[in-house]
Amino acid sequence: MEKKTKKIYLLAAILFILSFFLPNASLANGDSYEVSSAVLNIRSEPSNDASLVGQFTKGDKVNAFDEQHGWVQTYYGGEPVWVAKHHLISTGDSSQEAAPAAEETVNEEPAAEPAVNSSGSVTVSADSIYVRSGPSTSDIIISYAYQGDSFDVNAASGDWIEISLGNGETGWIASWLTTDGSSNEEATENTAPTVEAAQTQSSSSGSLSGHTIVIDPGHGGKDPGAIGLNNIYEKDVVTSTADYVVQQLEEAGANVIVTRNGDYFVSLDERARISNSYNTDAFISLHYDSFSAVPVSGVTTYYNSDSDTALASSLNSTLSSTVSLPSRGTQQAGYKVLENTNAPSVLIELGYITNPHDLTVVQTGDYQSSVARAITNGLINHLN
Ligand SMILES: [Zn+2]
Known part of the structure; x- marks a missing residue:
């Protein structure tokens, strides 16, 4: 082969490889979407491990500027951010590039309605x-x-x-x-x-519909919280408990904002800032206690100011009637995260992970689910 022919082959190969990248870039640009899930995490990078920047809620409009591996890039507070595409419903394509037909036909569906397709x-x-x-x-x-x-x-x-x-x-x-x-x-x-x-039916006729609840899973990342028996970290038990709580609140129709959605560090100021950036009806920080004296057991609901006492007593009431650990009642305490939060706020210590009995109980799905039920019912009583 001549040198010249080789060059042509090389050029063709480069063009061939490039052709895989170019059309995708132009497709994503200009698409607009609506958020289909109750909440959608906004992240700094196209990854579930990237830091949480904020959250969209159902019906929010999102304009796509780029797309990568199932993530869509948009702007939030002037910054480029990423959201998972599978929570988005296409509402149009401002460019003439053909989007996949399946997405186009979804356009006329009212995204906020619970939808069941024609085949049931x-x-x-x-x-x-x-x-x-x-x-x-x-x-x-x-x-x-x-x-x-x-x-x-x-x-x-x-x-x-x-x-x-x-x-x-x-x-x-x-x-x-x-x-x-x-x-x-x-x-x-x-x-x-x-x-x-x-x-x-409206998509929001649950008994907490129209209410925004911030769930604050304590600790995370470099901050393990209390370290219990068997080297169990408070942050891990809290994360799993928060999943139950968020799930049940969403089932009750609440708009739920979570200050931490994985194992990463979030400062107390940031937790309060997240809550204060929404029209929050209640801020609930979830924790598990530690204490040097092993016999201490039970659930304590802490509040900071007079404006928090009604929420605290409502939650204490459903917690004491629903969960299997004893209630230690409500207590006033100057926790920073409560002080800095504008909405009525409580911090609940859901059991002692330094107590062998409490530790066994609180790690079960039954217990964490009962906590979620108690918080949901306590909020329903308090807000309605
Ligand atoms: Zn804690």
Whole structure:
């Protein structure tokens, strides 16, 4: 081969490789989306490990400027930020580049409505949700479903959808944590009557709908919090408990903001700043206690100022009637995170991880789920 021919081959190879990158860049630019999940984390980089910058809520508009591996880049507070694309519904494409047809046809779906497609299936839009034995948050949890899971719909009751679980069993899920399972808009007359009933419901008729709750999982990252027996870290038990709490609050229709969504450090000032940047109805900081005297046991609800006492006593009341550890009541304390938070705020110590009995109990899903139920019901009593 001549030298010249080799050069041409090399040039062709470079162009071929480049061709993989160019169209993607132009596709993402100009797309607009609406947030489909109750909350959507905003991160500094296109990764779940990147630091949390803030959160969008359902119905927020997002303009895409770039796209990488399932993440969409937009702007937040003037800074470039990233959000996970699977929580977004396409609402248009300002450029003439053809977006995939499936996304185009979703455009006319009202994103804020719980949607069930014409074939009577539904897709989970939240990260993970409970499947319950009946259509309310007080029915027992029989299974879990995860984002992207699709189910056939049997019936609807209020804002709840009865689904087939595939093993011959059925269960109920909250419709506001789901989206339309497909992009097919035609033949709505084939929609089952029960499904239409679900569609006409507002997505926000849960008993905490219209309320913004900030959940503050204590510690994280370089700050392990209390270190319990068997080297159990407070931050880890808190994280898992917070997952239950967020889930149940969302099921009750609340708009939930989480100050820490993984194992990373968040300063107390930042936690308060996050809460103060929303129209927050209640700020709840979750912790587990440590104490040198092993026999100490139970749950304590701390508050800082007079404006927090009603929230504190409501939560203390449901905690003492719901969770299996003894209640130690409410106590006034000058915790910085409570002082700096504008909304009514409490800090709950959910048990002593230095006490062998408490430690065994608090690590169970049963206990953490009962904490979530108590907090949800306490907030419902307090806010309604
Ligand atoms: Zn703590």
